[in-house]
Amino acid sequence: MAQKILMPALSPTMTEGKLAKWCKKEGDAVAAGEVIAEIETDKATMEFEAADEGVLGKILVPEGTEGVAVNSLIGVLLEEGDDASAIDALVNGGAPAPAAAAPVAAAPAAAAPVAAVAAAAPVAGRVFASPLAKRLAKAADLDLSLIAGSGPRGRIVKADVEKAKVQGGAAKAAAPAAVAPAAAPVAAAPAPAAKPAALKPMPWQSYTEFPNSGMRKTIARRLSESKQTVPHFYLTVDIELDALLALRKQLNERDGATYKLSVNDFVIKACALALKKVPAANAMWTDEAILQFDDVDISIAVATDAGLITPVIRRADQKGLSTLSNEMKDLAKKARDGKLKPEEFQGGGFTISNLGMFGIREFAAIINPPQSCILAVGAGEQRAVVRDGAVAVRTMMSCTLSVDHRSVDGAVGAQFLAALKPLIEDPLQLML
Amino acid sequence: MAENSFDVVVVGAGPGGYVAAIRSAQLGMKTAVVEREHLGGICLNWGCIPTKALLRSADVFRTMKHASAYGLKVSGAEADLAAIVKRSRGVASQLSAGVKHLLKKNKVTVIDGEGKLAGKGMLAVTKDGVTQTVSAKNIILATGARARTFPGLEPDGKVVVTYKGALTPETMPKKLLVVGSGAIGIEFASFYHALGAQVTVVEVMDRIVPAEDEEISGFLEKSLKKDGLTILTKTSVKGIKVAGGIATCAIDQNGTVSDQQFDRVILAVGIQPNTENLGLEGTAIKTDRGFIQIDDYCATGEPGVYAIGDITPGPWLAHKASHEAILCVEKIAGQHVHPLDRSRIPGCTYCHPQIASVGLTEKKAKDAGYQVKVGRFPFMGNGKAIALGEPEGLVKTIYDAKTGELLGAHMIGAEVTEMIQGFSIAMTLETTEAEIMHTVFPHPTLSEMMHESTLDAFGRAIHF
Numbered sequence: 001m002a003q004k005i006l007m008p009a010l011s012p013t014m015t016e017g018k019l020a021k022w023c024k025k026e027g028d029a030v031a032a033g034e035v036i037a038e039i040e041t042d043k044a045t046m047e048f049e050a051a052d053e054g055v056l057g058k059i060l061v062p063e064g065t066e067g068v069a070v071n072s073l074i075g076v077l078l079e080e081g082d083d084a085s086a087i088d089a090l091v092n093g094g095a096p097a098p099a100a101a102a103p104v105a106a107a108p109a110a111a112a113p114v115a116a117v118a119a120a121a122p123v124a125g126r127v128f129a130s131p132l133a134k135r136l137a138k139a140a141d142l143d144l145s146l147i148a149g150s151g152p153r154g155r156i157v158k159a160d161v162e163k164a165k166v167q168g169g170a171a172k173a174a175a176p177a178a179v180a181p182a183a184a185p186v187a188a189a190p191a192p193a194a195k196p197a198a199l200k201p202m203p204w205q206s207y208t209e210f211p212n213s214g215m216r217k218t219i220a221r222r223l224s225e226s227k228q229t230v231p232h233f234y235l236t237v238d239i240e241l242d243a244l245l246a247l248r249k250q251l252n253e254r255d256g257a258t259y260k261l262s263v264n265d266f267v268i269k270a271c272a273l274a275l276k277k278v279p280a281a282n283a284m285w286t287d288e289a290i291l292q293f294d295d296v297d298i299s300i301a302v303a304t305d306a307g308l309i310t311p312v313i314r315r316a317d318q319k320g321l322s323t324l325s326n327e328m329k330d331l332a333k334k335a336r337d338g339k340l341k342p343e344e345f346q347g348g349g350f351t352i353s354n355l356g357m358f359g360i361r362e363f364a365a366i367i368n369p370p371q372s373c374i375l376a377v378g379a380g381e382q383r384a385v386v387r388d389g390a391v392a393v394r395t396m397m398s399c400t401l402s403v404d405h406r407s408v409d410g411a412v413g414a415q416f417l418a419a420l421k422p423l424i425e426d427p428l429q430l431m432l
Numbered sequence: 433m434a435e436n437s438f439d440v441v442v443v444g445a446g447p448g449g450y451v452a453a454i455r456s457a458q459l460g461m462k463t464a465v466v467e468r469e470h471l472g473g474i475c476l477n478w479g480c481i482p483t484k485a486l487l488r489s490a491d492v493f494r495t496m497k498h499a500s501a502y503g504l505k506v507s508g509a510e511a512d513l514a515a516i517v518k519r520s521r522g523v524a525s526q527l528s529a530g531v532k533h534l535l536k537k538n539k540v541t542v543i544d545g546e547g548k549l550a551g552k553g554m555l556a557v558t559k560d561g562v563t564q565t566v567s568a569k570n571i572i573l574a575t576g577a578r579a580r581t582f583p584g585l586e587p588d589g590k591v592v593v594t595y596k597g598a599l600t601p602e603t604m605p606k607k608l609l610v611v612g613s614g615a616i617g618i619e620f621a622s623f624y625h626a627l628g629a630q631v632t633v634v635e636v637m638d639r640i641v642p643a644e645d646e647e648i649s650g651f652l653e654k655s656l657k658k659d660g661l662t663i664l665t666k667t668s669v670k671g672i673k674v675a676g677g678i679a680t681c682a683i684d685q686n687g688t689v690s691d692q693q694f695d696r697v698i699l700a701v702g703i704q705p706n707t708e709n710l711g712l713e714g715t716a717i718k719t720d721r722g723f724i725q726i727d728d729y730c731a732t733g734e735p736g737v738y739a740i741g742d743i744t745p746g747p748w749l750a751h752k753a754s755h756e757a758i759l760c761v762e763k764i765a766g767q768h769v770h771p772l773d774r775s776r777i778p779g780c781t782y783c784h785p786q787i788a789s790v791g792l793t794e795k796k797a798k799d800a801g802y803q804v805k806v807g808r809f810p811f812m813g814n815g816k817a818i819a820l821g822e823p824e825g826l827v828k829t830i831y832d833a834k835t836g837e838l839l840g841a842h843m844i845g846a847e848v849t850e851m852i853q854g855f856s857i858a859m860t861l862e863t864t865e866a867e868i869m870h871t872v873f874p875h876p877t878l879s880e881m882m883h884e885s886t887l888d889a890f891g892r893a894i895h896f
Contacts, residue, residue, distance in 0.1 A: 130862030132837050139835070152770070158837070158862055200766030203439050203461055203569065 002057060002082045005075035007068045010039055010046045010342060015146065017041045017214060018066045019074060024056045030077065037063075037074075040214055044309065044345070045338040054079040058087045072167045129156035136161045215307050226369045231405045234364045237417045241380045241395040244427040251321070259322035263397075264300075264354050267377055269324055269430050270423040272296045272316035274416055275350055281416040282349045284370040285407035299348030299368060300328060302335040309335050310368055312348040321430065356380060362398035372404040373413065375420075397424075438462045440764065441555055441568035443547035443710070446473020447480075448741030448753030449574035450531050452761050457538040459765040464566065465540055466547035466557050471531040473576055475750040477524050482599050483619055485520035487782050490626035494784065501821060511627045513604050520599065547575075549711030553736055556711070570736055570764050573710060573724065574753065577703040577742035584671045585611065585699055591674045592697040595620075605629050605696030609681055611669050613640035615781040617700030618652075622783035624696075625661055632662040632694070634683060639665055641781060645793040645842040651826055652844060655785055672697060705743040720745070728771035730760035738764070752777050776859045780849040785825055788852035791840030791859060794830050803833040807889025809881045811845045813896040816876040822846035827881040829855075831889050836864035841882075851879055865890055 007017065018040035030036055030050045037048040057078035061068055068074065076087045127144045129137070133156045137144045140161065147164045149156035201207055212220070241263070248261050275282040275296045283292045296317040299310035311331035316324060334340045351368040356379035365376040376399065383396040399420070403413040423429050439461035442449045450472065453465040470477040489511070499506040535542055543566065545559030555566045579594035581587065587594050598620045606629060610621045613635035625631040633640065633656070639649040640656075640663060653663050670682040670689060679697045682689050705722045716733035718725040723746075724739040726732055732739050738760050741753030752772070759769045778790040797804050811817040811825035825845015832839055841855035858868060865886050873883040880895075887893045 131864045131867050132835060132862035135835055135864055203765060 002079065002087060003052065003054070003077045004073050005036070005050075005077050007061075007070050007072045007074050008039065008048055009070040010041045010048070014041045014070055014214075016067050016069045019061050019063055019068050020045055022056075022059055022063045022075075023047075026056055026059055028056050030054055030056055044215065044306075044335075044340050046341070050077065052077065052079065054082075057082070069164070069167045127156065128154065130158065132158050133161045137164075140165050213306060215309070219307050222369060223366050227366050230367050230369065232364075232367060232402050233405050233410065233413070234400055234402055235410070235413045235417055236362060236398060236400040237421055238383075238385075239397050239399060239421050239424045240385075241397050241424065244424055245380070245395060247427045257322075259325045261321055261325050262328075263356070263380060264352070264377070265321055265325040265328060266424065266427060266430065267354065267375075267399075268298055268300065268313060268316055268328065268352060269319075269321055270420055270427075271350065271352055271375060272298055272319075273423055273430065274419040276317045277419045278412065278416040280412045281373050281403075281408055283372050283407050284349070285372065285404055286370075290407045293349040295349070297348045297350075299345075299351040299371070300331070301351060301353035301365075301368075302332050304336045304338070306338060309340065309345055310348065310351055311335050311340055311345050351375070352377060356397065362400055364400050365402050367402050367404055372407045373416070374402045376400045376402065436564065437567040438464045438541070439568070440464075440570045440572065440761065441466065441547075441566055442572045442574055443555070444473065444574035444576055444706075444741075445471045445531070445535075445542070446574060446576045446741060446753065447475045447750035448576070448757045449473065449572070450535060451754040452572050452574060452740060452757035453540045454534060454538045455758050455761040456764070457540045459761065459767075461761075461765065463538075463540045464543055464568070465535065466543045466545060466555070466566075468544070468546045470528055471535065471542070472524075472528040474578075475753075476527050476531065478596050478599060480750050481527055482520040482524045483595075483616075483623070484782060485523040486516060486599070486623050487619060487784075489516040489519065490623045491784070494626050498821070511604075513601060513627070516627075517600055546709065548709060549715060549734075549737065568736075570738065572730075572757075572760060573732075573737065573739040573743060574741050574757070575706040575710060575743055576753075577705045577748060579699060580702040580704045581699065582701065585669060585701070587699055588674055591677055591679045591695065592672055592699065594699050598698045601696075605694070607694045607696070608632070609634065609669075609679070609692070609694040609697045610700060611697065612700035612702065613637075613663075613665075614643065614700060614702070615641070615779070617698065618781055618783045620698050620700065621656070621661060625656075625659065626784065629696075630660075630662075632664065632692075634664045634667040634669060636668045637665065641787060643779065644781075644787060644789055645828060645840070646795060647826070647828060648787055648789065648842045648844050652783070652785070652787065655824060655844075656783075659784075703742065703748055707743055729763040729769065730756050731763075747774070747777055747779065749777065749779065776856060778852045778856050780852065782849060785822075785845045786848050787842075787844050788848040789840070789842040790852055790856050791838065792830060793840060793842065794828075797830050797832075797839045802839060804839065805831045805833045805889040807831070807885040807887065807893070809885040809888055809893060809896055811878075811881065813884070814876075814878060814881050816878050816880070817846065819876065820846060820878075827885040829882075829885040829889050831865050831886075836866060838863065838865070838868070841885075843881075845878075847878055851882060854879060854882055 019037060020040045021038040023038065024030055024036045030053060032051060032053045033049050035047040036050045036056060039046050039048050054077045056075060058076040061074040128149065129144050134144065136158060142161060142164055144156055147156050147160050150160050151157040244263065244266050248263065248266065252261055279292055282296060283290050295315050297312050297314050298316045299312050301308055301310050313324060313327055331344060334344065349371055351371055351374040353365045353374060354377040355363060356377055359379050362378040363376045365374045367374050378398040380395050380397040382393050384391050385394045385396060401413055401417055440456040440463045442453045442465040445465045445467035449465055453463050456463040475481065493509065493511055496506050496509040543557050545557040548556045549571065550556040550565060553567050553569060555568060555571055556563050557566055587597065589597055595616055604627060605624060608624050608629045608631045610617045610631060610633045613633050617633060618641060621631045621633050639646065640653050641649050657663055664685055667683060667685040670684050673680045677695060679694050680691050681694060681697065683692050707719060707722050707724060712719065717737060718733050724732055724743050726739050726744050730738045730740050740756035740760050742748045755772055759772060762769045775791060778788060781787040792800065794804065794806055807829040809827045812823045817823055817825065822845060828842040829838065830840040831837065838855065838858050841852065843852060868883065868886045873880045884893050884895055888896065
């Protein structure tokens, strides 16, 4: 029986995406698990695999189309014995077929404890919609909170509801798919509510326009939310690196080394162990409770051409340096290629952002919600320090911890840094 | 920036042009407006405003004549045509001076002369044979329109006139023929009738004010006929011959042509855009029957050149021009703007009784496939209307039976032109019948009829 191919929700925050590319043409045979399309989500470009075998009977949304609503009909998969008439039957509202190509990559439960709460109401507060739009949405059984408004200040008007109706079930009240997989702790993304008036350059300023990708919009939205709603405070500590550098050199020069350890690899490992000692820093805030994570999953900020993304090293406290280092390299490459899967960048408990390679001495990072802490790591550099009452030259590195004061108090943040500092200054502890 | 170089230059200072110039200056752009005649354009000098002044005189005169109905004694009420016209001109010049002040206050440069496109980003402005060149990053054409004339129906400025002549009569006509029953024709018919002329209106369509709802047309025709006007529909004027101050008009009624004589003829058979001598030739600007084709944001086919108001497709109304002016300029300034929804532009005709409407007529709604619920409420059922001595009128509302969307509202009667904005706001906000029903309308007002008409559409009217 012919089946609908629906726009997959490849991440929990995804409400729409770009159909970047069809990997199959109409009439091509498709095997189960074969990639049929590439979808640009709000985080990355994802491969979309067919769940069943068959023939790609019809492409309904051409490649390159942006803003395709999740669960809207993008194509039809024909199975053995189907003829073209089956396409019409489906497109023109035949039986409500199950999603033929299930969103294979749909986020599996990533960080278990979070799953319980991140389901927090998808949209808080009032949805602005005209009375007519409200009535039309109700009649069509559409959830207004999932419809983007085009009216003044983002108000939902008749035309938006009409559009949502045409685009299919994206906003179906009954189909919770779009927001339900609450597994990942990525902040549930409400439809952009009241948009402030856009700022524009003055008429005499010339410029080149770079349209915002889904990823860029997500970065903008989440970091704005974080900086505006999370009460940040900052703790800075200077850490001596000489011993770590010596150990690193020694390890990297060992015969047959299948790794090349970076300073950052040591920092990740040290943070993981420090979090094990001070688990209160490995937590997230919710209105009802502070959730302390059982596992030490560390997100690492990676700069890519498309923007910032934070792949996660799971259970970093239980991994050896070489494993950790190789895993980090692999994740960074995937990040730069836009090939990270949702479970690879969602669900960390703590983030490290390192700008040392750029010679940045110290900086304060924006917390990566819903986590409570992010460590901003500066460059290792020779500084004059006082040791035993005399000035000495040491390689020093400044680290600033940004902390969500709702869930982590100053003393806890300080305890974490106090735990971190000796792990780096006496790196043999990392080997224990 | 050089003295004759601007961010925005607007050609024409009517209700489109001067509003565009002021908004542009407000947004920080260096702005000039080019005007060949009057600031304020036709609307203010030869259209909306001076006709309202004349019609006000007519209203007062009509009321004086009916003074006894209000328990008042007035004897010797007389219309002084020269004084009425003088007042009308005074109102126009007062407001024109106001526009001049507004432009100055907003630091808009006013350039006297006729503007013409002269190559990319350039405008040639000619005044008394002297031409200067002005450069502008953005040029907004807002040169408006003028009365349309047909061969055989040409004004001579004395006996056969268009709106300009009709606005400044030196003598009262005894027998007046008004050709065309749109807003302009009907308003002049109403004015001259009130002052004592014997008025005949001819309309080529099967009903007068043909743009309005059929029921409103019928209501007005009945009312005008009762007042003593002669209304000839499905009738056209084949030719006019003027001799000795008398126009002999060949009137074709259903194929029967008869000569009739009038001492004044007002031609009100539509408008034509002022798109000649604008330098459109050789540009990518497209026109259709003279009207400049524009996109949702008033951009023409030529980069950097925009067009608003009566030189673009209709409706040809001052408020439509002003609205386009704002959205065009804000778009130029890079703001996020919403295109004009042409289905929500209200129209007002200031005849007696007045007409005001917005949205779809009943017929158009049905033709568009809507299943409609129609509400009606007569002035006769409204306390305020009775107290005013204005029992003649109707408020008609048209709702989509399925969704409760307000599709159209059509009103005829006293002061309806001041009430129609209520329905316009309702449509802009996309209210359904429920919000209007839930709104408390003050008593006693004419506006209660808007409420009652809505109630009636859903079988719930109280006072009728």
